[in-house]
Amino acid sequence: MERLFKVFSISFFIFLSFGLLASTSANDSTGSSSKDTAELYNPVPDVMHHISDAHDWHFFTFRKGTADEWHFSIPLPVILITEGNLDVFLSSAFHHGHETVTKGDRVYSIDEHGHISEVSDKSILNFSITKNVASMLLAVLILFLILRKVAKSYRKNNGVPKGVQAFIEPLILFVRDDVAKPNIGHNYKKYLPYLLTLFFFILINNLLGLLPGAANVTGNIALTLVLSVFTMLITNFSGNKNYWGHIFNPLGSSMGWAAKAPLYLILLPIEVLGIFIKPVALMIRLFANMTAGHIVILSLLSLILMAQSGLGTGGAFGVAPVSVAFVLFMYLIELLVAFLQAYIFTLLTSLFIGLAIVEDH
C-alpha cells in the first residue's frame, strides 16, 4: 500500500515538474524515520559533492560500495603548509581516503568530503591545486589561446572578422560599447582591460562548469570573493573627491554642521557599509546563481536514481525521458545564465567605477 502511494506520489510530482524537488525531499525526510523508505536514494550528498571543491578530479566510480570499487579520477597536487613546513604530494596518495599520508612528523588524512586534516590537529594552510584551481587554470589557458588567436587574426584578412574572431569580437565590442562606455564615461579606456578580462574569465568558467564532470568554479564563493574584492579595490582607489564626499559628507553644504552631526551618526555607518555591501552583493549573486543552476540540474538528474531506488529499473526508465527533457531545458537556461551572469558582474563593476569617478555637475 505504501509502495503504491509512493508510485503515485512520484509520478504525480514528476508531472508537476518543479514543485517535485521540494516535495520529494520532504517525502524523504519524513520517510527516513520509517525503515522501508530509508532505502530511497538521497541525492543531497552527491549533489553537494558535485558542487564542492575536491582534491582530485573525479569523473565516476565503478562498483561503488563493494570491496573492489574503482574510481576514475585525475589526481591533483596537494600543497599544505603546516606549522611552517611545506608538504607537497599527489592526492592519489590518499587512495580515495583509504590511507593516510605521512610527511616528516605530520600525518594527513582526508575525510569523505575531501577535507584534509592532520591527525594530531595541527593547523593546516591548504594551498592545494584543487579541482576548482585546476579547472580555472585550464579555463585560463583556453581563454588565452583563443584570445591570442583572435588577436593574431587581425593581422591577416584586413581585419575582417572570421571564424572564432567573429564570435569573440562582438562580445568585446559589447563590453566596450554597451557596458564600459555608457557607465564609466570618457575615462573608460583605463578600466577596459580589467572589465574585459572579468567578463571573459567569468564567462569561460561558467561555460566550462556546464560540461559533464567539470568543476563548479564560478559557483565557489572563494572565487567570487576574489573578483568582488578586486572590483571593490578598483572602485575605491579610483574614487574621486565627489565619491568620498558622498560617503563622508552626504548632505553637503545644504545645512550647517550642527544640524548634520546627529544625522551623520546614522548616515555615516550606512554609507561606509555601502562600500562593502556592493561587492558582497556581487560575490553572492554570481556564487548563488551558478551553484543554484548546478543544483537544479543535478537534482533533476537525481530523480532517475530516486525512481530507481523507489520503483525499480522500470521506474527509472519511465522517469528518465521526463528528467532528461527538463535537464536539457535547464541546460539551455544555464547557457543563457552563463552569459548573463558574466554580463551582470561586468556591468555592475563598471557601474560602481562610473559612480566613483563621476564629476560633480
Next chain:
Amino acid sequence: MNPLDLVTPGIGLIFWTSIVFLLLVLILKKYAWKPILDAVDKRSKSIEDAINAADEAKSSLAQLNEERAKIKKESLADRDALLKDAAETKNQIIAEAKTKAKEETDKILNSAREVIKTEKLAAITELKNQVAVLSLEIAEKIVKDQLSSDDKQKALVDSMIKDVNLN
C-alpha cells in the same frame, strides 16, 4: 557535510584565484586586449574614412551634376536665344529683300513708263512730221494736178473768185 562549508571561502582557492586572475589581466592586456582593440579602432577609423570619402565623392558628384544641369540649361537658353535671333534676322532679311525688290520693281516700272512716254512722244512727233510731209506732198500733187490744164486753172480761179465774192 556541513552546508556552511559551501559559503566558507577556502584560503587556497582565494590565493590561486588572486594570482591567476591578476596575471590573466596583465597578460591579456598585453597580448589580447591591446592588439584587438587597436585593430578594431584602426578598422573603424578606416571605415569612417572610407565613408567620409564616399560622402565627399557623392557630394562632389552631386555638385558636378548640378553644374552639368546648369550648363545644360544655359546652353539650351543660348540655343533658344540664337534660334530666336536667327528667326528675327531671317524675317528682317526677308522683309528688307521684299522692300528692296519692291523699290527696284517700282524703279524699273517708273523708268519703263518714262521710256515709254518719251518713245510715245517721239513717235507722235515723228508721226506729225510724217503727216505734215505727206500732206505737203499730197497738196503738191493736187496742186500739180489742178494746174495741169488751162481749164482746170480757170475753174480753180473761178472757184476762188467765187469764194471771194461770197465774202
